[in-house]
Amino acid sequence: MNLKKMTTVVLGALLSGAVLAGCGGDRANDLGTDVRTKVGTLAHLNASEEQYNEIMKKVDETWTGKFSFDYVYYDKLTAMQMGLDAGNIREMSLYNSTAKYLLDRNDKLALVEYKDMKLADAFCCAVRKEDQELLAELNKALEEMKKDGTMAKLVTTYITDLKKGEEPPAVPMPETQGTPLKIAVTGDLPPLDLVLADGKAAGFNTAVLAEIGKRLGRNVEIVQIDSAARASALSSKKVDVVFWVTVPTGGSKVPADIDKPEGLELTVPYYQDDTVHVGRKQQ
């Protein structure tokens, strides 16, 4: 018998079946009434998915609304967005500012409102543990910026004042003679961290570090890096500062240092943003 031909036909049928089945998306959610919602979220570098699931379960229980989430982890915003388009997830968990930036550019998506859902993250810088001097300098600069209103001004310029479809302005970098301060940005979290069309890093985070450089009298050198390689770059001294996200202390169910790796020290938070959910618009 022609075994080769038969195998080819069977394999072909299996493959096309798999492709067709894959195109269905998760229809189950459209039919059921009390189904768990699949939510995409950006993976945290240091907390394992199991740890994170455990914590999110506790958080979910505190909400009065009747909803429950299953989390799917993505390491890139781009991948998560495509997951939503393909129907792999129903909602994306994003920062408020990033969600607004996205909704301004995509009218097929909308915020999904949940009552009582309040989950915030605080933005800070991370340095190596042995760099205590740098840590103190950064903390001092950040506290001063908060006190004299510079931080608030940066927030309005680079986040809240952005008009629909407008990209954040380029960040003027200070030109000083001081020792260079190497800072890693990822370009994967607009409008906080993005790379403009001309290839230059911009956004709120970059503006904050430009201001820090000015205050410390140090020459800021920006290095673009893949998000997942931030901790490696820091610990191997390829960069001096990376951006990190923590959970604000006080009243939260999530331990603040959930995502903090060993050998890393965090500065005071300089910005706080709520987490919101974005899904496809209901037809």
Added chain:
Amino acid sequence: MEELTLIHRIFFAEGAWLTFGKGILVTVEISLLALFLGTLLGAGLCFLRMSHNPLPRLFARGCISLLRGSPVLMLLMLLFYGVLAGSGLSPLAVAVLAFSLHTSAHVAELIRGAIAATDYGEVEAARSLGFSKWQAFRLVTLPQLIRIARPMYQSTIVNLIQWTSVVGYITITDLTRVIYNTASRTMQPMITILGGMVIYLAMSYCVYGIFAYLDWRDKQRDGTLGA
């Protein structure tokens, strides 16, 4: 029309085309340098691998299986953030080194396979006619080897171009990084990644084109010889 405006906005507007061009240049630069060094290293490894002395043979075998069996991203991270972290080498140099090593293992096996496919009897015949060892290799084995290895070498080059897409992990902004940055900035992942694919495809077709030309030229030459 709307799609055209979108494509223009993503890939061309406000100097975006220049950024894409720079990304392409970085990818091509790493690929070409790694290909050149990797081929030289690979030839050397193959020489050791086929040596009659068991010591270099074992060494080459170990190198090849280690390099071929490990993901190139791990090798890249290990070199940049570990072994060569304090060496002061630029990220580009480390990337070229990592990809050269990885390519060399593939090239070594490719050459070994091609040599095995040539007829050893011809070398013996050449030797009995008074050719030196080197002459026999250069005039009898090498021309055949090049022709046999060519299709495999072509796919190695195309693979290499695609492997370089992970250099974003060691602070290099190559074509892939530019694509991801643009996708995040414009929030248009689908069309940006599709465009990026077209660019990578175009690069691969350039490689195919060069090899198709070489094949065509050989055929022409054979034709004139035959006539």
